[in-house]
Amino acid sequence: MKELEEALSTFKGNPHMTIPALQAAQGKLGYLSREAIGDVAQTLGITTGEAYGVVTFYSQFRLKPVGKNIITVCRGTACHTMGSLGILKELEKTMGIHAGETDEKQEFTLQTIACFGACARAPVTVTEELGIPGRKVHGYMTKMKARDLVDGLKEKMTEEAAEAK
Numbered sequence: 440m441k442e443l444e445e446a447l448s449t450f451k452g453n454p455h456m457t458i459p460a461l462q463a464a465q466g467k468l469g470y471l472s473r474e475a476i477g478d479v480a481q482t483l484g485i486t487t488g489e490a491y492g493v494v495t496f497y498s499q500f501r502l503k504p505v506g507k508n509i510i511t512v513c514r515g516t517a518c519h520t521m522g523s524l525g526i527l528k529e530l531e532k533t534m535g536i537h538a539g540e541t542d543e544k545q546e547f548t549l550q551t552i553a554c555f556g557a558c559a560r561a562p563v564t565v566t567e568e569l570g571i572p573g574r575k576v577h578g579y580m581t582k583m584k585a586r587d588l589v590d591g592l593k594e595k596m597t598e599e600a601a602e603a604k
């Protein structure tokens with residue numbers, strides 16, 4: 440796969456770099472297609488089965504395409520106590536998708552996590568943009584903040600589309 444060549448070049452022939460190589464491929468594509476996993480395996484010099492073994496072991500790896508924006512609602516105990524279920528429901532209503540789904544336009548993916556590790560700021564929601572390193576942690580979430588978050592991301596995508604014309 441041409442688009443992965445550069446991202447994987449530093450891992451060539453190094454089977455100990457399976458996780459970073461898979462992370463790099465996922466960072467580039469947003470998910471790990473069958474072809475991408477094959478490319479990683481070939482680059483590292485391991486079998487495709489070995490690469491699949493790593494992909495399916497770690498929950499950080501995705502086997503399905505995701506949207507441009509990934510919104511993750513923490514459903515750990517602290518966040519649950521502080522109302523994260525209501526926030527998840529509000530996001531599902533606003534975005535028209537359920538947790539674990541991506542919308543048809545591939546603009547949004549909604550998912551949950553068991554604990555993000557920022558319990559002091561519960562309830563927590565995390566956003567990330569496909570292909571852009573880093574995540575934004577939104578603490579002390581409310582239903583209104585959740586709606587504003589989606590509106591803000593939609594606005595940003597509209598502005599970017601206008602600039603690209």
Ligand code: FES
Nearest residue numbers: 513515518557558
């Ligand atoms: S339970 Fe949500 S950050 Fe820990």
